[in-house]
Amino acid sequence: METLVESIIKGVEVKIIDGAMDEEKVHNFYKYVLTLPFNRVQKDFIGDPFLYFSTHFDAIKFSDKTYIGKVSYELLCRFLKNAESYYLYAVYLNSLKYGDMQFPHRDCEVDEKDVTILYYVNPFWDYKWGGETIFYKKKESYVAVLPKPGRFVIFPGNVEHKAGVPNIQAKGARLSLAFKYKLNQNK
Numbered sequence: 001m002e003t004l005v006e007s008i009i010k011g012v013e014v015k016i017i018d019g020a021m022d023e024e025k026v027h028n029f030y031k032y033v034l035t036l037p038f039n040r041v042q043k044d045f046i047g048d049p050f051l052y053f054s055t056h057f058d059a060i061k062f063s064d065k066t067y068i069g070k071v072s073y074e075l076l077c078r079f080l081k082n083a084e085s086y087y088l089y090a091v092y093l094n095s096l097k098y099g100d101m102q103f104p105h106r107d108c109e110v111d112e113k114d115v116t117i118l119y120y121v122n123p124f125w126d127y128k129w130g131g132e133t134i135f136y137k138k139k140e141s142y143v144a145v146l147p148k149p150g151r152f153v154i155f156p157g158n159v160e161h162k163a164g165v166p167n168i169q170a171k172g173a174r175l176s177l178a179f180k181y182k183l184n185q186n187k
């Protein structure tokens with residue numbers, strides 16, 4: 001059963017959706033992810049010296065040809081009034097392990113209207129392992145979202161946030177799939 005939680009950051013809603021995919025699909029996608037090659041190429045901002053592991057997908061193919069890509073777009077349409085004015089420009093999978101570095105960042109400039117959707121890939125996650133996505137307001141942590149299996153988080157790309165690195169007790173990497181949508185200025 002799908003549930004929705006909303007948090008307000010700077011007057012902007014961050015939507016947390018659980019249950020949009022059934023448990024079997026969550027497990028199947030995780031099994032697929034385990035077969036993928038990861039490269040240490042992703043960073044939080046230009047000049048960030050701490051690269052972390054990720055794998056990138058063709059945004060159009062991923063959106064059109066995968067179940068999870070279709071769910072992401074359906075959620076965008078459900079929660080964003082002018083979703084048809086947005087296009088998916090990036091899809092990538094992040095893999096964070098104990099010892100990796102993450103920094104607060106924005107996915108677009110403050111005056112832009114990009115939308116990010118995160119999907120937490122791990123089929124099991126113990127809250128004691130940490131790894132929360134932290135959202136900031138005026139350089140203070142404001143909302144922390146646990147990487148619960150199958151959870152989607154929708155938020156404006158201009159909201160400052162940071163992916164949490166799991167602690168030493170975590171069993172494997174914290175895996176999250178990021179969908180980046182940009183407003184098409186021509187529509």
